Each structure stands twice: as structure tokens, then as C-alpha cells.
Amino acid sequence: MILDATNYEALVKAIEGRDVVLNTSAVSDKLPALKAALAAGVHYLDTGFSHDAQLKYSEDFKRKNLTAIVGMYYSPGLDNILAKYAIDRLDRVDSVDFRWSVVDIVPPEEHTRPLYWAISDIGRLITHHFGFPSRKLVNGQMIELPWRAEPEMFTYMGPVGTTEARGLPGESLLYLHMNYPDIPNITYKEALGIDFNKKCTFLAELGFNRVDPIEIDGQSILPSKVIRYLAEHCQPPEEKKPGDIRHGGGVVVKGVKDGKKMEYNVQMWPSEELVAKNKAMGCAKISRSGAFRNGSPLTSVAILILKGLIKERGVFVPGLVEPPEEFIKQEVSMGQSFAASETLLMG
Numbered sequence: 329m330i331l332d333a334t335n336y337e338a339l340v341k342a343i344e345g346r347d348v349v350l351n352t353s354a355v356s357d358k359l360p361a362l363k364a365a366l367a368a369g370v371h372y373l374d375t376g377f378s379h380d381a382q383l384k385y386s387e388d389f390k391r392k393n394l395t396a397i398v399g400m401y402y403s404p405g406l407d408n409i410l411a412k413y414a415i416d417r418l419d420r421v422d423s424v425d426f427r428w429s430v431v432d433i434v435p436p437e438e439h440t441r442p443l444y445w446a447i448s449d450i451g452r453l454i455t456h457h458f459g460f461p462s463r464k465l466v467n468g469q470m471i472e473l474p475w476r477a478e479p480e481m482f483t484y485m486g487p488v489g490t491t492e493a494r495g496l497p498g499e500s501l502l503y504l505h506m507n508y509p510d511i512p513n514i515t516y517k518e519a520l521g522i523d524f525n526k527k528c529t530f531l532a533e534l535g536f537n538r539v540d541p542i543e544i545d546g547q548s549i550l551p552s553k554v555i556r557y558l559a560e561h562c563q564p565p566e567e568k569k570p571g572d573i574r575h576g577g578g579v580v581v582k583g584v585k586d587g588k589k590m591e592y593n594v595q596m597w598p599s600e601e602l603v604a605k606n607k608a609m610g611c612a613k614i615s616r617s618g619a620f621r622n623g624s625p626l627t628s629v630a631i632l633i634l635k636g637l638i639k640e641r642g643v644f645v646p647g648l649v650e651p652p653e654e655f656i657k658q659e660v661s662m663g664q665s666f667a668a669s670e671t672l673l674m675g
Contacts, residue, residue, distance in 0.1 A: 340364045343370050349372045366396075377404075404503050404646055405625050409655050416652065419584050421510075422584070423512070424513070427484070430520060432444050434570075454532055459539060462474065464516070479492050479493070496518050538550075578593070595668075628662065
């Protein structure tokens with residue numbers, strides 16, 4: 329079926345009779361789909377980031393005994409549920425540090441192509457990651473920092489390993505602050521790979537992170553479109569190893585349990601079996617780099633709703649109403665790897 333994701337009437341007709349809607353459409357405004365699900369009496373999930381208008385329909389969903397969770401992706405989404413896993417184990421939470429990664433695990437010297445851009449779209453990546461301020465919550469106050477601020481080395485489970493993470497605006501941070509306003513300190517950082525980050529920084533410093541058009545010989549064009557075209561069409565062919573871009577990560581949560589200072593490090597990443605399965609299905613051929621995503625977090629939450637394991641009704645952002653243990657169990661059954669460590673902190 330071909331469907332206009334902004335056409336409310338068509339959406340209602342298509343949704344009627346379903347149990348739950350998983351909206352992964354590329355349109356930024358997902359409000360029409362949420363309203364259509366409400367009209368059709370169907371539970372709703374999406375991977376969008378524009379939650380403010382959607383949350384206003386929470387009471388309407390509650391009256392119809394329906395659940396909607398918006399912005400349910402990997403990050404934000406999955407990492408917010410991993411944060412809840414640790415938060416539920418503490419009497420008091422002092423800090424939450426989100427650490428996510430989207431990294432090409434093939435060393436740069438093993439590539440012919442100097443720039444792999446399929447971590448979505450190199451233009452959007454540069455405008456978002458290298459164009460907007462980083463954020464962090466310090467003692468309850470939201471602070472803005474320069475883009476890609478405060479680099480640190482962090483060890484990710486799985487094939488990504490130890491690499492550099494830097495600050496981002498971090499929707500996961502905003503969602504956690506909405507759900508748990510009493511947690512005083514929250515940070516969000518993401519790894520892109522040290523070499524890749526250096527190249528993107530150079531491009532951003534040249535102005536490719538600008539979001540307004542520039543004039544070239546009478547032509548108005550976005551810098552992000554220029555870099556995307558160059559990355560796609562003007563690089564040499566890959567004659568060595570193609571990219572193998574992996575994602576994963578989670579949270580480090582510190583707080584107090586039974587009077588003792590504790591730290592939880594909770595992470596999730598695709599197993600090698602899941603990666604191989606996606607590659608075999610052709611899901612790892614996006615943009616010629618080996619990058620792939622799968623919709624397991626969204627699917628896992630839908631399964632929990634259908635099993636009656638999410639009983640709260642209304643519209644929510646991720647990390648508040650999902651039972652973390654059941655979510656993790658479902659994710660693992662679908663091929664995700666999970667690890668959680670508990671550490672007693674001295675002093």
C-alpha cells in the first residue's frame with residue numbers, strides 16, 4: 329500500500345482495525361499519524377523527535393484506554409529504557425551519563441574512500457552533530473556548550489571498544505529530564521570514530537554545517553547538499569574494505585542504594601549473529617557503507633503493549649512506562665546483546 333503519511337483521512341482508513349501502529353515514516357511531523365491512531369482506537373509508536381504537540385493528546389489517549397510512546401528509537405528510546413533499568417535499582421540517582429556510538433569499525437587505512445557518510449546522511453549528520461550546541465544538565469540547570477564538546481574516552485561493549493565520545497544536543501537527555509526532573513546531573517555524548525570525527529570537524533569549520541542556503545553563481549544551495557553529493561559521487565571507488573558501521577551503548581548511572589554509593593553501567597548492542605542476518609537480508613547495504621539499522625526497540629515495545637505488560641495509558645516519551653527487564657528480554661530474543669555491571673563506589 330502507498331500512503332501519504334501527512335494525509336489524516338487516509339491514515340485513519342489504513343489504521344482502522346489494527347492493534348498497534350509503528351510509524352517509521354521519514355516525515356518530520358508525525359502528529360497526523362498520532363491523531364489518526366487516536367481516531368481509529370489503536371495504540372501508537374513512532375521514531376520522531378517532535379514530541380511537544382503529541383504529548384498534548386495524552387488525556388485523549390487515556391480516555392480511550394490507549395498507549396502512545398513517541399520518539400522510541402535507539403537513542404533516544406532504547407537508551408532511556410536502559411537508564412530506567414538502573415534508576416529502578418537505586419534509592420537516589422545522582423547522575424546519568426548517556427554514551428552512544430555509531431562507528432565504522434574498519435580502520436581508515438583499510439579504506440580507499442576517505443569519507444563514509446551513511447551514518448544516515450553526511451549532510452544532516454554534519455548540520456546536527458556539528459552545528460547545534462551540546463547540552464548537559466548540571467545541578468538541575470540545563471547548560472549549552474559548543475558542538476561536539478568535552479571529549480572523553482569511553483569503553484563500549486561489543487566491537488566498537490574504547491574510543492572518543494563527544495557532546496551532542498541529546499534528545500535522550502531531554503526525555504530523561506522530562507520523566508525524572510529530580511535527577512540533577514545528566515550528560516549525553518556520542519562516538520562517531522576518532523578519524524571520522526576529525527574529518528567532519530574540518531568540514532564543519534569550512535561551513536558545511538550551515539543550515540541556511542549559500543549563493544554560488546546565482547544558484548542557491550544548502551552546503552549539506554553539496555557535501556552529500558561530493559561524498560556520493562566524487563570519492564574514489566572502494567577497492568579495499570567497505571565500511572562496517574556499528575551502533576550501541578547505553579548509560580552509566582550513579583546513585584545511592586541502602587546507604588551505599590553505587591554505579592551501574594548498562595549497555596546493549598547488536599550481536600554478530602544479528603549483524604550477519606541483516607547483511608544477508610541486504611539491510612546492511614544502505615549508502616554503500618555497510619551501515620544498517622533495525623527496528624527492534626520499536627517492535628519490542630509494541631510486543632510489550634500487546635502482551636499487556638505496559639498498562640499505563642496516555643502519550644509518553646521513552647523510559648517511563650516500559651518494564652525494563654521485559655524489554656531487555658525481548659531485545660535479547662531478537663538478537664541484541666546486553667550487559668550490566670554493578671560497582672560499589674568507595675568514599
